[in-house]
Amino acid sequence: MPKFTQIDVFTDELTLGNPLAVVHDADRLADERLAAFARWTNLSETTFLLPPSDPAADYRVRIFTPGGxxxxAGHPTLGSARAWLAAGGVPKAGHLVQECGAGLVRVRRDEQDRLAFAAPPLRRSGPVDDADLAVVKRGLHLADADVLGAAWADNGPGWVALLLRDAATVLAIEPDFAALGRFKVGVAGEQPAGAETAFEVRAFSDTVEDPVTGSLNAALGQWLIGDGIAPESYVAAQGTRLGRRGRVHVRRDGEDVWVGGDTVVGIRGEVDLW
Incomplete structure (x- = not known):
């Protein structure tokens, strides 16, 4: 039977981050089996580790939500890397290279020994047109004055990102998922002076709020740092409204934006999928 690991990502304490289910040695499993198991775990993502097809990669990962x-995705990248390392994986080079549907993603340990991934290039960026922005604002019950900026921030999942006037506005949102329709929306607002973190972040996708979202924070970092809105290095909080304590460490290093966080192994075992 393949090994199974469950990781809590973007937290240093189990139950306060975003959980990820990881199935190791999944190359014998049919696609239908992968999809069915992801639906069964009912987590935001479940990943399956396979041998790489690219010789530059250490492993290949397939990332499933209950819907496809x-x-x-960001937290599956860090969680899969932690699971692979915890199972005895040894990177070929000084850093780890993950192969996924978006290509090769580098993962390294930062100065505090946290895992961090290099944000992949955006598939879509730039302004959000007025009609789409109106739908998003209506779905989040936001007034025009609440929104300081909006941009496409799509690195795979398809995020529309909003910069709101402050963290309190972010935390006050009561989303109408039916009104949001097809849009996956991430919002960020600056914290008050002296706060532990620089931004409060929330993510709304497919009728649920995601606890802590690596892909969104990666795209937000590329946008906010690139436009001079955020400093070169900052920490974002996410999951507050859900009773989580997610902490996402974002840093620009040369041409790359790195997104990192603590990871905790919660469950180790085997899963009867063969």
């Missing part, structure tokens, strides 16, 4: 497969 994603080319890339």
């Amino acid at each position: 497969e994603l080319p890339f």
Whole structure:
């Protein structure tokens, strides 16, 4: 039977981050089996580790939500890397290279020994047109004055990102998922002076709020740092309204934006999928 690991990502304490289910040695499993198991775990994502097809990669990962497969996602990248390392994986180079639907993603340990991934290039960026923005604002019950900026921030999942006037506005949102329709929306607002973190972040996708979202924070970092809105290095809080304590460490290093966080192994075992 393949090994199974469950990781809590973007937290240093189990139950306060975003959980990820990881199935190791999944190359014998049919696509239908992968999708069925992801539906059964009912987590935001479940990943399956396979041998790489690219010789530059250390492993290949397939990322499934209960509704389908994603080319890339952030917390599954960090959680899969932690699970692979915890199972005895040894990177070929000084850093780890993950192969996924979006290509090769580098993962390294930062100065505080946290895992961090290099944000992949955005598939879509730039302004959100007025009609789409009106739908998003209506779905989040936001007034025009609440929104300081909006941009496409799509690195795989398809995020529309909003910068709101402050963290309190972010935390006050009561989303109408039916009104949001097809849009996956991430919002960020600056914290008050002296706060532990620089931004409060929330993510709304497919009728649920995601606890802590690596792909969104990666795209937000590329946008906010690139436009001079955020400093070169900052920490974002996410999951507050859900009773979580997610902490996402974002840093620009040369041409790359790195997104990192603590990871905790919660469950180790085997899963009867063969």
